[in-house]
Amino acid sequence: MNTFGKKFRLTTFGESHGVALGCIIDGCPSGLEISKDVIQSALNRRRPGVDVSGKLNASVTARTEADEVEILSGVFEGRTTGAPIAFEVRNTSQHPSDYENLINTFRPGHSDYCYDIKYKGCRDYRGGGRASGRETLARVAGGAVASELLKKYGIKITAYTIKAAGISAEKRDFSQIEQNNLRAPDNEAAAKMNERIERLRLSGDSAGGIVECVIQGCRAGLGEPVFDKLDAELAKAMFCIGAVKGFEIGDGFESADSTGSENNDCMHAEDGKAVFNTNHAGGILGGLSNGNDIIFRVAVKPVPSIFKTQQTVRRTSTDKNGEPVYETTSLQIKGRHDVCLCPRIVPVVEAMAALVLADNII
Numbered sequence: 392m393n394t395f396g397k398k399f400r401l402t403t404f405g406e407s408h409g410v411a412l413g414c415i416i417d418g419c420p421s422g423l424e425i426s427k428d429v430i431q432s433a434l435n436r437r438r439p440g441v442d443v444s445g446k447l448n449a450s451v452t453a454r455t456e457a458d459e460v461e462i463l464s465g466v467f468e469g470r471t472t473g474a475p476i477a478f479e480v481r482n483t484s485q486h487p488s489d490y491e492n493l494i495n496t497f498r499p500g501h502s503d504y505c506y507d508i509k510y511k512g513c514r515d516y517r518g519g520g521r522a523s524g525r526e527t528l529a530r531v532a533g534g535a536v537a538s539e540l541l542k543k544y545g546i547k548i549t550a551y552t553i554k555a556a557g558i559s560a561e562k563r564d565f566s567q568i569e570q571n572n573l574r575a576p577d578n579e580a581a582a583k584m585n586e587r588i589e590r591l592r593l594s595g596d597s598a599g600g601i602v603e604c605v606i607q608g609c610r611a612g613l614g615e616p617v618f619d620k621l622d623a624e625l626a627k628a629m630f631c632i633g634a635v636k637g638f639e640i641g642d643g644f645e646s647a648d649s650t651g652s653e654n655n656d657c658m659h660a661e662d663g664k665a666v667f668n669t670n671h672a673g674g675i676l677g678g679l680s681n682g683n684d685i686i687f688r689v690a691v692k693p694v695p696s697i698f699k700t701q702q703t704v705r706r707t708s709t710d711k712n713g714e715p716v717y718e719t720t721s722l723q724i725k726g727r728h729d730v731c732l733c734p735r736i737v738p739v740v741e742a743m744a745a746l747v748l749a750d751n752i753i
């Protein structure tokens with residue numbers, strides 16, 4: 392539904408072109424230091440805007456939103472009280488008229504048709520409503536609180552783009568992640584990604600990519616067996632992000648071509664402690680963290696809202712049983728849209744991972 396987590400729970404609300412978006416966090420312990428600046432800093436990484444050189448970022452939408460957060464409850468004199476924490480962000484740059492041609496016509500690759508069927512025609516078509524990527528700002532706000540909680544346990548989460556528009560990063564230099572438009576750990580590869588994305592933008596098309604995430608400092612034994620495995624919870628969290636179409640942890644699908652002797656992470660004792668020689672498992676065994684870095688990747692599909700004319704269907708009426716009737720039509724999408732979601736999904740991946748760990752650690 393609209394709530395994620397069991398003990399550390401996040402509920403989000405709002406639509407892309409509605410009055411506001413926000414979230415309510417329940418289950419956060421009292422006494423945690425939280426400032427508006429921490430939340431705002433996290434939101435600023437997710438929001439669209441200019442690139443690191445001050446020019447328009449080819450990857451992201453031209454929609455400009457301040458995304459200024461307001462803390463409504465649950466924080467007093469810079470510390471959480473244990474009461475529900477509520478954040479709100481007002482929309483200030485809505486262009487609902489850009490979406491009037493989508494009232495009865497459905498964008499290929501988007502959730503429009505499925506929402507229309509499920510909710511029997513009662514949907515907010517403006518920018519996708521709840522299905523818009525703009526909803527993720529609420530998750531990033533909640534994830535910022537979770538991240539502050541995880542710092543108490545020495546846990547750090549770092550996500551980055553390792554592939555976009557068919558070009559892969561050749562190195563993983565974390566110091567370079569915030570130095571380029573793609574949030575890639577490789578400035579040279581990022582420049583090539585950005586060049587190809589710019590060409591796609593000019594042609595009215597879009598690009599996908601892969602985001603990798605590394606969780607450092609997670610102790611062994613975190614998670615639950617069988618149905619609430621830590622990797623299963625992470626997979627669910629990532630698939631809750633609208634554009635994610637794939638998830639793998641550790642060697643992932645490459646392990647299918649491996650052997651047991653190659654894939655097993657052998658161990659040795661070091662100063663009386665168990666240490667893994669390798670990390671093919673990605674830091675999780677049997678659904679529980681094993682003390683290694685947790686490493687996973689998500690596949691991000693190309694942005695479905697492209698400016699090329701596409702074939703689709705339009706709802707024209709209903710039959711005698713009340714079922715919708717469609718006709719084939721063509722559609723050229725208007726509005727302001729991302730071209731590659733990877734750089735803006737990076738902070739969302741970090742936020743969702745933080746929410747999973749916070750829910751398992753308290």
